[in-house]
Amino acid sequence: MKLNIGIIGLGLMGGSFAKAVKKYSIATEVYGYARNEKTKKEIEELNLVDQLVDIKTMKEKCDLIVLAIPVDNIISMLPEFLDIKDKTTIMDLGSTKEFIIKSVPPKIRKNFIAAHPMTGTEKSGPKAAIDNLYEGKTVVLCNLEENENQHVNRAFKVFQEIGMRIVAMDADEHDIHACYMSHLPHAISYSLANTVMGHEDPKSIIALAAGGFKDMSRIAKSSPDMWTDIFKQNRKNLLASIDLFENHMKKVREMIETEDYSSLKEWMKKANTLHEIL
Amino acid sequence: MKLNIGIIGLGLMGGSFAKAVKKYSIATEVYGYARNEKTKKEIEELNLVDQLVDIKTMKEKCDLIVLAIPVDNIISMLPEFLDIKDKTTIMDLGSTKEFIIKSVPPKIRKNFIAAHPMTGTEKSGPKAAIDNLYEGKTVVLCNLEENENQHVNRAFKVFQEIGMRIVAMDADEHDIHACYMSHLPHAISYSLANTVMGHEDPKSIIALAAGGFKDMSRIAKSSPDMWTDIFKQNRKNLLASIDLFENHMKKVREMIETEDYSSLKEWMKKANTLHEIL
Known part of the structure; x- marks a missing residue:
């Protein structure tokens, strides 16, 4: 199978996708689209695609068009693809699925593959692209x-x-799972980072950072543009999961406050059971 | 410098310390002490020390005695070392410092080095010992x-x-810094793990775990025995830091609830500034 592949947005996800389809020789040609001039220059310097084109050219040339842009931009771009050919596949890589699928025009619904690769790093932009992000x-x-x-x-x-x-999964189920596995952890990580950065002397505190804090704060470096949109589109599930998490934070606070250390230890042991699955 | 080194507790911290002093040829002999028979057998099978001895022998033979046991056990063992020689160094590797230092008998205070190596993994026990934990x-x-x-x-x-x-740092300052960098992140990670494990079907959710959740939940696998003691000894700072973290969780919840996405983005950008330091 050799395809002409078009990628809209060549940041971490799209740029890495371009590198992957090249690495595995899946594409005849890789076409790219970006709006911003600075980004276009970076894409060219990094040689991420064979050619940067406009949307019209992409629709003419490509068997597969991939939307690798923030989730709100996916939705606002959808009308541009109303006239794609029957045999053209269009696919998004967004972190939310229910709202995007509901927004796909019925005319191209059969062409539109709603995909969420569960991978990423805290980095963004064309320079963040790596060839093994998906493997x-x-x-x-x-x-x-x-x-x-x-x-x-x-x-x-x-x-x-x-x-x-x-x-394969229903979109509503995906959005709940992705919330627990990714969106809630991001909300927590941003909160932890802001807690520490709000201290009068964050530098001297962070000088002692070891594995625990580094791991817990890594995703707090993620792109605010991308993550504001995700929080917006998965708002309902995110609020529900924050409430469940907050119940546990209240519980641990109360057990420490009242010095109920035997309950605290039991609660920690329950958390340890994660070990059996992950 | 070649020393006779005694290590009390040969789990992750003590076992790794034994491996490190061997690797760098610092010790003439490494003596170990453990209470539990099963643990003793593991230590011998792993060849972590030259000899397992009783406390009395350790006090006779060693230039340096290292307490690598949970922080409450450090305190309860201190009276055993009232009769160490003037030239014997005793040192603890506990995660809290203020309470331990206050508990050191005045007679041996000058011998007692209060140390906290900012390193670790979520694993525990002799098998968790690795030779590069401290490097x-x-x-x-x-x-x-x-x-x-x-x-x-x-x-x-x-x-x-x-x-x-x-x-080098004052113990009270250390306990605040260690709280932000390690104790609060542990409380949060345990809460996140319990949130997910409380779901009706954690397995199918965790099947989608990627870097974000894996990083955020790793330390929730840490030893409840060890961490209950740490939370107890750093109770005051931990309660204060949970309150500051909770303010941020309330804030993010409210911004999502009221759909104040421009404030949400600004708040995420503030968290991003961590990037400039770490």
Whole structure:
């Protein structure tokens, strides 16, 4: 299978996707689209795509068009693809799925593969692109029953060839799972980072940072533009998961306050059971 | 400098310390002490020390005795060392410092080096010991003005030779910094793990775990015995830091609830400034 692949947005996700399809020789040509002139220059310098083109050219040339942009931008760009060919596959890589799928125009719903590769780093922009971001990771594909077979098969083949494990799931279920595994952890990490940065002397505190804090604060470096949109689109699930998390924070605070150390130890042991799964 | 070194407790910290002093040829002999028969067997099988001995023998033979046990056990063992020789250095590796230092009997205060190596993993027990746990990491030494020079110099030399960066600090300041960098992150990680494990189907959720959740939940696998004691000994600072963290969780919840996305983005940008330091 050799495809002409178009990638809209060549940051961490899109740029790494371009590198992956090149590495595994999946593409005949890789076309890229970016709006910003500075970004275009970076993409060219990094040689991420064969050619930067406009949307019209991309729609003419490509078998597969990938939207690797923030989730709100995915939605606002959808009308641009109303006139794609029947055989053209369009796919998004956004972190939320329910709202995006609801926004896909019915005319191109059968072409539109809703994908969420469960991978990333805290970095963003074309320079963050790496050729092994997707290898060995999981991609969730949502509501595939609404797609035409040729597009599903194409998506499967591409993700398999770049080394991903495919999981099919309903969009509403995906949004809950992604909330626990990614969106809630981001809200917590941003809060922890702001707690420490709010101290009168964060530098001297952070001088003692070891594995624990480094791991817990890494994703607090993630892009605010991207993550504001994700929080917005998964607002309902995020609020519910914050409430559940907050119950546990209240509980640990209370056990420490009242010096109920035997309950504290039991509660920690329950958290340890995660070890059996992960 | 070649020393006879005694290590009390040969889990992650003590076992790794034994491996490090061997690796860097600092010790003439490494003596170990453990209470539990199963642990003793593991220590012997792993060949962590030259000889397992009783406390009396350790006090006779060793130039340096290291307490690498949970922080409450450090305090309860202190009276055992009232009769150490003037030239014997005793040192603890506990994660809290104020309470331990206050508990050191005045008679041996000059011998007692209060150390906190800012390193660790989520694992525990002799099998968790690794020979490079300390390399390139920071060790905090507290209230050194209360120590005799020969003991301070000995501690400096040992930590330097195993590749550590030494920071001197008051115990009360240490306990605040360690709270932000380690104790609060542990409370949060345990809460996140319990939030997810409380879901009706944690397995299918965790099947989608990627870097974000893995990093944020890793330290929730840490030993409840060890961490209950740490939370107890640093209770006051931990409660204060939970309150500051909770203010941020309330804030992010409120911004999402009221859909104040411009404030949300600004708040995320503030968290990003961590990037400039770490």
